[in-house]
Amino acid sequence: MKVLAVRAKELDLNESPIREERDFDVAQLDGVKKLTGVAVFDDEERLLPLASGYLSHGLQNSLMSYESSLTYAKNIGYFHEYLASRREFAGCDRDSAFLDLRTHALEEYFSHLREEAGLSKKTIRNRDSSFMAFFNKYLCRGVDDTPAPRSAANPYSGGLLSPRPTKNLVQACTxxxxxxxxxxxxxxxxxxxxxxxxxxxxxxxxxxxxxxxxxxxxxxxxxxxxxxxxxxxxxxxxxxxxxxxxxxxxxxxxxxxxxxxxxxxxxxxxxxxxxxxxxxxxxxxxxxxxxxxxxxxxxxxxxxxxxxxxxxxxxxxxxxxxxxxxxxxxxxxxxxxxxxxxxxxxxxxxxxxxxxxxxxxxxxxxxxxxxxxxxxxxxxxxxxxxxxxxxxxxxxxxxxxxxxxxxxxxxxxxx
CATH class of the missing domain: 1.10.443.10 (Intergrase catalytic core)
Structure with a gap:
């Protein structure tokens, strides 16, 4: 997995090789453009369009901070890697598994994180919150008057799926x-x-x-x-x-x-x-x-x-x-x-x-x-x-x- 995130980064398009394409509108590549967005890639360096589209929309429209976009990208990327390892999602193209998975896949992932990866309840809840936002605000709702990418039921219709983490005592500097x-x-x-x-x-x-x-x-x-x-x-x-x-x-x-x-x-x-x-x-x-x-x-x-x-x-x-x-x-x-x-x-x-x-x-x-x-x-x-x-x-x-x-x-x- 690889994550790239930029905010208002200047990109000089005058030297772009795409300008040599005969059927391309060269006017779109004139001058220096400012680019804001997030790109999530899998292990084969293929772009994950659903995850990247959701995070880029959030960053471009100030719906999430730059740091949050990185955290969400990593959490979604880790989950995609897990889904890709499961037999029922082996034939899915890129991150299309998000469109078909059911609640049990999420619950089994959290169980895997807890029992095999040894992650804390707090870390698991952080990932759970990232997934809930992904489903509620993008996969099951759509953006900019476009239909929701996912037609299946929303696994987060009832709220978070992971156990509530216990609060630790505050460790302060005396x-x-x-x-x-x-x-x-x-x-x-x-x-x-x-x-x-x-x-x-x-x-x-x-x-x-x-x-x-x-x-x-x-x-x-x-x-x-x-x-x-x-x-x-x-x-x-x-x-x-x-x-x-x-x-x-x-x-x-x-x-x-x-x-x-x-x-x-x-x-x-x-x-x-x-x-x-x-x-x-x-x-x-x-x-x-x-x-x-x-x-x-x-x-x-x-x-x-x-x-x-x-x-x-x-x-x-x-x-x-x-x-x-x-x-x-x-x-x-x-x-x-x-x-x-x-x-x-x-x-x-x-x-x-x-x-x-x-x-x-x-x-x-x-x-x-x-x-x-x-x-x-x-x-x-x-x-x-x-x-x-x-x-x-x-x-x-x-x-x-x-x-x-x-x-x-x-x-x-x-x-």
């Missing part, structure tokens, strides 16, 4: 884990970045979109004046609102939100921005709202994969030095932010207030998504903490972390 992680790198830039991810709860895909201007605007919040009946004074809060160009929007659209970040963390970022190294690298960018807040050792913006590699490298070192028991992923830092909010006494008068704060700062559309952090009740979670730490605020914890771990960036530093 404050102590964060400190040991930060101390496992000698780079202040990386230490600053790790604390920022934890304190803001940003996803790894959102970090590259955090700009220098966003940091400056967040710090300017403390200069805002509160005016009431002749009283005019600065806010001077321990937290600042930081604008995030969020991910998880519909079909790759930006989902903006505001998160609360400790002023101590922002001041640490600003000291990094005032270093000779950052000043040298930021010259290549334009205005502050076009300049990334964090640049790597080569002076280029971080990518989501680079964030993961950074966490993997630093975590591996921390585990090797026996600072950590296991590696920390970017999402565990995000989970750590949620629990930091839940235990911070200045985030609300009760647990529900804090849970709403988690929903808003992490960008969850529904409060039920944030409730995964209630699997460990708040009052029980407090008992896990060391004596004397229960009353510390998130802002106070971040200020203490800065004092314990900040490094100076000198003129001759290259990282």
């Amino acid at each position: 404050l102590l884990d964060l400190k040991e992680l930060v101390l496992s790198t000698k780079s202040e830039r990386e230490r600053c970045l790790l604390q920022f991810i934890y304190d803001t709860g940003v996803r790894r895909s959102e970090l590259p979109r955090v700009t220098l201007a966003a940091i400056d605007e967040a710090l300017d919040f403390n200069n805002t004046l509160f005016i009431s009946r002749g009283v005019s004074e600065a806010i001077n809060s321990d937290y600042c609102p930081l604008f995030i160009c969020g991910s998880k929007g519909s079909a790759d659209q930006i989902k903006p939100r505001t998160t609360l970040v400790s002023r101590a963390t922002l001041l640490r970022v600003k000291k990094y921005h005032s270093s000779p190294l950052y000043k040298m690298y930021r010259r290549q960018f334009g205005k502050a709202d076009e300049t990334p807040a964090f640049l790597n050792a080569e002076g280029t913006p971080y990518t989501p994969n680079a964030v993961t590699k950074l966490l993997t490298r630093v975590s591996r070192r921390a585990v090797s030095d026996m600072r950590l028991a296991k590696k920390i992923s970017p999402h565990k830092l995000r989970h750590g932010n949620a629990y930091a909010l839940l235990r911070s006494p200045d985030m609300g008068v009760d647990h529900l207030d804090r849970l709403v704060a988690v929903q808003k700062t992490l960008g969850h559309s529904k409060l039920t998504t944030s409730e995964i952090y209630t699997q460990i009740p708040y009052d029980l979670y407090q008992k896990f903490l060391r004596p004397g730490t229960e009353i510390k605020t998130k802002a106070g914890e971040m200020e203490e972390l800065v004092k314990q771990t900040r490094l100076r960036i000198d003129l001759g530093d290259t990282k």
